[in-house]
Amino acid sequence: MRRALPFAVMLVVAVAAYYAFPYNLAFLTRIVFTMILVLSLDLLLGVTGIDTLGQAALYGSGAYAAGLFAIHVWNDPLAGLAVGALAGATVAFVSGLFLLRAHGLTLLMLTIAVAEVLKELANKLDWITGGTDGLGGIQMGPVLGLWDFDFIGQTGYIYAVSVLFVVAAVLSVVTGSPFGLSLRGIKDSPARMRAIGTPVGRRKLAAYVLAGAVAGIAGALAAQSTALVSLSVYDFQLSAEAVLMLVLGGTGRLWGALIGTAVFMTVHEVAASVNPFNWLFVIGFLVLGVVYAAPRGLIGLPEELRQILRRLK
C-alpha cells in the first residue's frame, strides 16, 4: 500500500495537469521525458554514488538512435524506445568500462568529456545526423498501431506519462531489490562491499548500463515527441540542469527526481516568461533556498518541518 501511494499521487497529478493545461501538453510532455532522464541520474548519483555531469551522453545517444531508427527503419514508437534504450545502454557500457575506474573530480571531468566527444561526433557525421541543422523529418507511427500523434499533443502526453509509469515502477522494484541494496551499499562504502565479496566494479557498471538504458528511453521519447533531434541533446547544460533538478527534489529516493524536475521546469518556464533576461536569478535563489533549508531536497521537507516543530515544542 505504502509503495503504491506515490504511483497513485503521480496518476492524480498527471490527470489533473492534462485537464488543467490542455494547451500546454507539449511542455508537460517535456517535463515527463526530463523526469525519466533525472530518474536515470538518481540511480547513479543518488542510489549508487556515481558522480556524473555527463548524463546527456546517454540521453543524446538514445535520442539520435531513436530518431534515425524512425526515419530509416521503422517508425513504431515502442520499437523506437527499445532502440533508444539499447543505444543508451551500449554507450554506458563502453564508456563505463573506463569511466568507472575514476573517482571524484576526475570522473566528473571524464563524464563531461564523453558527452562532448559524442556531440562533436554527431556534428562531424552531419550526413547522418543533420549536424547543426538537427535531425528532422521524424514522423512517428501510431502508438501500439492505434493512437496517432496529434497536433495538440494529447497522444504524446499520455504515451510519455505511460512510459514514465513503467520506468518508475521498474526502478522502484530494482532499487528495493537485493541488487538495489547492494548499490546503496556501494554508495556508503565500496571498501566494505568488496570486503563482503561483492564485485564492486561490475556492479557499478551494471548500474551505469541500466541508467544508460533509462536515459536512452528519455532521449528516444524526446525525439519522438518533438520530431527533432539537435546537437543540444548532448549539451553540458542539460546534464548540469538534471543534477540541479535532482538536488532540488532530493537524491536517492526516485520520487525526489520527479518533484525536482516538475518544480525546476515549471519555475524555469514561468520565470522565463515573466522576465526572459533574469530568470536564472530565480532558479539560483530557489536552489540556494532549498539546499540551505532542506538539504535532503524538497522530498525531505516534511521531515525537516516535523523536526523543527518537535524542537519548538
Place this chain on the structure above:
Amino acid sequence: MSAGLEVRGLNKAFGGLTVARDINLDLNPGDRKALIGPNGAGKSTFTNLITGILEPSSGSIRLDGRDIGRLSEAQRVKAGIAKTFQITNLFKSLTVRDNLRLPLLERRGLTGRPIRRADRDGGVEDEVESLLAQFRLSDLGDRTVQRLAYGQQRLVEMAMTLALKPRILILDEPAAGVPSSESPLIAEAIAGLPQDLAVLIIEHDMGLVFQVAQRIIVLVAGAILTEGRPEEIAADPRVRDLYLGAHHG
C-alpha cells in the same frame, strides 16, 4: 593437505622499504591467535596481504592446501576469509538490519538479483534476526547505523563479518576507539564466536589479547619476533623491552 590457513615466506616491499619479511603463520579451525606489535610493525599490511587488498612480493598463502595468492579480495571472501576493519567501515545510512542483510545476501549469491524486495527472503531474514540476537542488537535493528554508539557499531562490524560464515576471521583492532565501559561487550562477542572458526585478532588492548588468545605472535618491523602462549609472551624480555622500553625495572 592441511586444513586452515597456511602462510609461508611472505614478503612485501614498496620499492626499497620492506614491510613484511619472511612471515610464516598457520591458522587452523578453532585457533584463537593474536598478532601484536608496536605501531608501524606491519600488522595491517599483513592482514591486507592475507585478504588480497595487497599483493605479496613473494611467498605463498594457502587455504585448505589451495593456493589463494592470486585470488581477488572478493574471491578470498567467497573462499572463507573475512576481516573486520580497524576503523569502523559500515553502511552508515542504512539500518542495522540492512547492514546484516547485505553480507547474508552476498553469501547466498543474491545481491545481483534485481527483482523481489531485499527483505523478503525468509532464510536471510531468519539469519538477520539470529545475528541481531547473538550480538544483543535486536532492539536496534531498524536504527540507521550512524545513530549507534561506537561500541555498538563495532558489534555490527563483527556481526556483518560473521554473516559471511567465514572459516578464517581476522579481527583488526576490534576494541579500537571503544570506550572502556563498552569493551566488555567486545570481549563477550569474541567469546561467543563459533568454536570451529579460526580467529586472528590484531589488538593493542593487551587485556583483551590475554583474555581471548591461545597463542600470541609478536611482529616487529615486518618480521615475526616470537610466537608463544600468552604466559610465554608475557615473560619474554624482548617483548617486555618492546612494550616497556629497554631499561624497565
